[in-house]
Amino acid sequence: MYRFCINVFGCQMNVYDADRIRTALTSRGWVEAPEEDAEVVLFVTCSIRDKAEQKVWSDIGRLAFPWRGPVIAVVGCMAQRVGPLLLKRFPSVRLVCGPRSLGRLPAALGEVMATGKAAVLLDEDPTVLDDLPEAPLARSNPWKAFITIAHGCDNFCTYCIVPHVRGRFVSRKPDDILGEVECLVSDGVREVTLVGQNVNTYGRDFHNGYVFSSLLRDVALIKGVERLRYATSHPRDLTRDVVEVMAEHENICPAINLPIQSGSDRVLRVMNRGYTVEEYAAIITMIRSGLPNVAITSDLIAGFPGETLEDFHESVKAVERFRFDLVHTAAFSPREGTPAARMEAQVEASEKRRRLKEINTAQAVITREINQGQVGKTFTVLVDGPAPKGEGLLQGRTPSDKVVVFPGDPAMMGFFVKVKITGAGNWHLIGELEPARQEDLRR
Numbered sequence: 001m002y003r004f005c006i007n008v009f010g011c012q013m014n015v016y017d018a019d020r021i022r023t024a025l026t027s028r029g030w031v032e033a034p035e036e037d038a039e040v041v042l043f044v045t046c047s048i049r050d051k052a053e054q055k056v057w058s059d060i061g062r063l064a065f066p067w068r069g070p071v072i073a074v075v076g077c078m079a080q081r082v083g084p085l086l087l088k089r090f091p092s093v094r095l096v097c098g099p100r101s102l103g104r105l106p107a108a109l110g111e112v113m114a115t116g117k118a119a120v121l122l123d124e125d126p127t128v129l130d131d132l133p134e135a136p137l138a139r140s141n142p143w144k145a146f147i148t149i150a151h152g153c154d155n156f157c158t159y160c161i162v163p164h165v166r167g168r169f170v171s172r173k174p175d176d177i178l179g180e181v182e183c184l185v186s187d188g189v190r191e192v193t194l195v196g197q198n199v200n201t202y203g204r205d206f207h208n209g210y211v212f213s214s215l216l217r218d219v220a221l222i223k224g225v226e227r228l229r230y231a232t233s234h235p236r237d238l239t240r241d242v243v244e245v246m247a248e249h250e251n252i253c254p255a256i257n258l259p260i261q262s263g264s265d266r267v268l269r270v271m272n273r274g275y276t277v278e279e280y281a282a283i284i285t286m287i288r289s290g291l292p293n294v295a296i297t298s299d300l301i302a303g304f305p306g307e308t309l310e311d312f313h314e315s316v317k318a319v320e321r322f323r324f325d326l327v328h329t330a331a332f333s334p335r336e337g338t339p340a341a342r343m344e345a346q347v348e349a350s351e352k353r354r355r356l357k358e359i360n361t362a363q364a365v366i367t368r369e370i371n372q373g374q375v376g377k378t379f380t381v382l383v384d385g386p387a388p389k390g391e392g393l394l395q396g397r398t399p400s401d402k403v404v405v406f407p408g409d410p411a412m413m414g415f416f417v418k419v420k421i422t423g424a425g426n427w428h429l430i431g432e433l434e435p436a437r438q439e440d441l442r443r
């Protein structure tokens with residue numbers, strides 16, 4: 001029994017993994033502690049961009065020197081990618097564990113703590129999966145949970161490290177997922193987010209007709225699932241049946257993340273994305289006609305190798321044309337082992353930064369306009385916690401996943417409240433509790 005601390009980086013799949021690791025360790029009698037009191041510090045890591053890895057290198061460096069600090073365990077995508085190097089560089093790193101080997105983590109960590117001998121849990125075979133059986137009961141958020149519905153990714157976009165570190169695509173069995181959702185709901189979870197790198201191909205490996213929309217419907221029908229979200233969608237695979245199920249079920253939030261990545265057909269082809277801008281546009285039309293109040297967010301990479309100024313301006317045009325609620329933008333980061341890292345005509349770092357700034361500026365105008373259009377509307381908001389800035393302010397999200405900040409009592413955390421929007425910033429809405437509707441306050 002040891003005191004442990006978990007630091008989480010990267011995407012929602014990592015939040016799910018970290019919640020399950022915490023559950024597995026606490027159920028074995030281990031105790032979560034602040035980093036300074038922990039005997040073992042786990043890092044659940046991400047490799048998507050160099051920056052995501054650099055932060056972990058520097059955090060480990062801070063803990064690893066001087067000696068006699070805590071034992072360090074590095075878990076997740078970065079462990080799978082550079083685990084042996086981490087072991088070699090830092091004597092305090094005693095365990096590395098890839099995302100497909102989590103099932104072996106609790107026992108191996110116990111062994112490391114008892115013997116001091118290093119453990120290497122990295123898969124050589126990207127089709128092998130040894131997963132934790134635990135549901136994420138010891139969550140970072142008591143009333144919200146992420147649930148991975150499919151592991152890995154087979155799309156091999158040419159810039160992306162995920163298929164190399166998370167391995168092959170495999171859907172989890174519907175009964176396992178539905179059982180887990182039921183267990184989470186009885187544990188107080190009110191909002192469930194189904195996660196995967198391409199949720200729309202869920203079930204394709206079953207060959208029995210049970211697809212993503214079947215799962216979405218089955219989860220929506222579980223009593224106690226008050227809000228249901230999912231991410232991420234691939235534009236090539238998002239089909240009308242998904243939109244129809246969303247329209248049929250009030251508890252499925254009208255929010256879709258549909259990464260476009262580039263507005264240039266030429267770049268999309270080199271990225272191996274499998275759609276053109278016009279095909280993407282047709283999907284947006286299909287979504288918006290089926291879900292008039294939907295919020296669509298996107299992801300976009302600036303400065304992909306060979307991206308000319310003309311290509312880049314196509315991306316700016318796409319952002320203006322599709323009027324996304326939000327765009328997660330990133331400068332292209334070469335990932336060793338991916339085809340794009342070896343491509344000629346890499347764009348200069350300073351030029352990538354310039355393009356990133358230009359596209360962010362274009363999007364900020366659109367997000368602000370969309371946010372201003374929400375003023376005067378009232379939303380049901382699940383209160384997440386205190387707002388990071390501002391005494392006495394709380395923060396929550398609308399069904400369309402927009403952050404709202406409003407004055408309120410911290411006792412409302414985990415409750416649904418009605419909030420009237422009174423103002424809008426670039427990245428969030430400002431609101432006030434709707435006094436007449438407090439009888440709607442439920443728990």
Ligand code: SAM
Pocket residue numbers: 011048049159160161162196197198232233234259261299300301330331332333334335
């Ligand atoms: N599976 C999703 C998809 O198909 O878009 C998300 C993948 S990834 C976890 C999240 C985002 O990181 C991507 O949408 C992409 O915009 C960005 N990304 C991935 N690899 C990148 C790279 N090498 N450089 C910069 N951004 C990258």
Ligand code: SF4
Pocket residue numbers: 153154155156157160161162163197198234
């Ligand atoms: Fe990466 Fe493409 Fe898979 Fe998304 S779909 S995880 S961008 S390879």
Ligand code: F3S
Pocket residue numbers: 009010011012013014045046047048076077161162165166
């Ligand atoms: Fe990062 Fe791995 Fe997720 S690379 S974005 S933690 S799948």
